[in-house]
Amino acid sequence: MNLIDTRARGGGAGAQGPEIWFRAGTERPGLFPGLARVMEAFFAKHRKRLPYVHAAMFVAFLVAIVLPLFLPLPPEDATPLNNFTVAVNFAFWGIWFPLVFLSVIFTGRSWCGVLCPMGAASEWANRVGLQRQIPRWIKWEGTPIVSFLIITILGQTVGVRDHPLGIAEVFGGTLFAAVAMGFIYGRKKRAWCRHACPIGLLLGVFSRLGAVQFAPKSKHPGGDAYAERGICPTMISIPRKEESRHCIECFRCVKPSSPGGLFLRLRAPGEEVAEIRTHNPNAAEIWFLFVGTGAALGGFLWLILPSYQTWRMALGSWAIDHNWFWVGEAGPWWLMSVHPEAREVFTWLDFTMIVGYMLGWAALLAAGLAAATGLSAWLAGRFGGDSTFRARFVELGYQFAPVAMVSLLIGLGGKLFDTAVTAGVPAAIMGDLKAALLAGATVWGLVLGGRILARQGVSLPARFAALLPGLAGSLFVVFSWWPAVAGG
Numbered sequence: 336m337n338l339i340d341t342r343a344r345g346g347g348a349g350a351q352g353p354e355i356w357f358r359a360g361t362e363r364p365g366l367f368p369g370l371a372r373v374m375e376a377f378f379a380k381h382r383k384r385l386p387y388v389h390a391a392m393f394v395a396f397l398v399a400i401v402l403p404l405f406l407p408l409p410p411e412d413a414t415p416l417n418n419f420t421v422a423v424n425f426a427f428w429g430i431w432f433p434l435v436f437l438s439v440i441f442t443g444r445s446w447c448g449v450l451c452p453m454g455a456a457s458e459w460a461n462r463v464g465l466q467r468q469i470p471r472w473i474k475w476e477g478t479p480i481v482s483f484l485i486i487t488i489l490g491q492t493v494g495v496r497d498h499p500l501g502i503a504e505v506f507g508g509t510l511f512a513a514v515a516m517g518f519i520y521g522r523k524k525r526a527w528c529r530h531a532c533p534i535g536l537l538l539g540v541f542s543r544l545g546a547v548q549f550a551p552k553s554k555h556p557g558g559d560a561y562a563e564r565g566i567c568p569t570m571i572s573i574p575r576k577e578e579s580r581h582c583i584e585c586f587r588c589v590k591p592s593s594p595g596g597l598f599l600r601l602r603a604p605g606e607e608v609a610e611i612r613t614h615n616p617n618a619a620e621i622w623f624l625f626v627g628t629g630a631a632l633g634g635f636l637w638l639i640l641p642s643y644q645t646w647r648m649a650l651g652s653w654a655i656d657h658n659w660f661w662v663g664e665a666g667p668w669w670l671m672s673v674h675p676e677a678r679e680v681f682t683w684l685d686f687t688m689i690v691g692y693m694l695g696w697a698a699l700l701a702a703g704l705a706a707a708t709g710l711s712a713w714l715a716g717r718f719g720g721d722s723t724f725r726a727r728f729v730e731l732g733y734q735f736a737p738v739a740m741v742s743l744l745i746g747l748g749g750k751l752f753d754t755a756v757t758a759g760v761p762a763a764i765m766g767d768l769k770a771a772l773l774a775g776a777t778v779w780g781l782v783l784g785g786r787i788l789a790r791q792g793v794s795l796p797a798r799f800a801a802l803l804p805g806l807a808g809s810l811f812v813v814f815s816w817w818p819a820v821a822g823g
């Protein structure tokens with residue numbers, strides 16, 4: 336990550352690229368230039384109204400996480416149409432999660448810039464807060480990965496998908512952390528969104544696959560840079576912007592009539608990943624892709640695989656043999672699900688097992704995907720690929736983005752599919768749809784992997800060999816998630 340002061344950024348010297356179309360009055364680059372122009376003009380014109388949208392979302396968000404805490408438990412036959420608590424649960428897991436995920440492919444991180452109440456609250460707090468320098472531990476590339484693991488695992492142990500208290504704790508806690516970090520750190524910035532938000536990290540990685548790009552009209556050389564003094568709330572140096580992942584699409588740097596700033600460009604999904612070497616590839620992002628997918632997988636599989644119960648019994652017996660009877664006691668409500676009224680009380684044994692199982696899957700998947708990527712990168716080098724092993728490894732790691740994204744959608748956004756079944760769509764058709772999505776993502780990953788290898792200078796016949804480990808890695812992910820497909 337380059338650190339620059341935007342006051343000192345270069346002038347026109349060395350500027351290159353898309354400014355030619357703007358100054359010459361020719362057609363804007365990218366797909367559907369007319370549509371891109373209309374979208375850009377609309378949001379640039381109405382950008383100042385976004386705070387009203389954020390305020391409305393903030394109120395709705397608070398009502399959704401707080402009100403169910405004061406309502407009686409929903410009856411067994413309650414539906415989203417006749418019970419507020421069930422409706423909130425459905426809104427989070429049946430609508431918000433899958434649709435935000437899917438929207439990244441079509442509109443990038445539009446959720447972050449246009450709708451998210453947490454990021455907006457963090458920025459509001461920042462205006463009235465202490466505005467301290469952002470410390471190095473927050474800027475560390477691993478911070479959002481740790482934050483993702485904590486939130487994902489805590490979500491499982493407190494039952495975020497089933498209990499209003501779990502939703503309130505996980506989402507309320509995230510909101511509190513966003514506001515607190517905004518209040519303390521940064522100056523007119525969103526330190527939380529750039530450095531710590533677990534959702535932002537997820538959306539950022541997959542926004543690289545998206546069809547929307549904000550590109551500089553006047554591109555300065557030197558690669559992507561970190562700028563704490565510019566207009567961008569997520570500290571992107573506007574004229575040097577190359578990657579999509581930190582752009583929350585707030586439209587502050589977009590002025591259609593100006594020769595500077597960014598312009599909205601539509602592109603084929605996956606373009607940025609195929610050309611990743613010119614879009615600031617990042618090793619931490621790859622490790623997140625591997626580890627995060629594995630943790631999410633573990634969070635799904637512990638509920639259904641017999642191996643979880645087998646190991647739980649074994650650990651429980653071992654603990655009793657050693658007089659560790661406390662493992663059978665319930666822990667604090669903020670760490671694990673303690674809901675006797677809903678016939679669910681987790682003990683320290685459950686807590687330990689869930690955490691261990693999720694971290695175990697995270698380690699297993701990360702090891703498998705790293706081995707596959709490493710083999711691909713090694714083969715690419717043997718077949719004439721340029722650059723270092725590490726650079727090839729990082730670039731090739733992105734080939735797993737499609738399969739990781741679809742598997743997360745199917746596993747964690749499963750309520751959307753369940754609802755379709757409840758609404759009358761045959762379960763077999765939903766199962767086929769999930770299988771088709773996974774197959775499509777695998778093929779997409781192969782195509783992207785092939786294009787990455789081509790950019791590395793690997794010849795066409797050799798690319799097939801270098802793609803085989805990538806195919807094995809994708810199939811490993813697909814078959815690990817298969818119980819979610821087979822389950823309907």
Ligand code: SF4
Nearest residue numbers: 447451454528532535
């Ligand atoms: S990064 Fe997180 S808090 Fe910030 S806008 Fe996106 S989802 Fe919201």
Ligand code: SF4
Nearest residue numbers: 567582583585586588
């Ligand atoms: S690059 Fe522009 S649109 Fe993207 S977050 Fe920064 S200011 Fe907003």
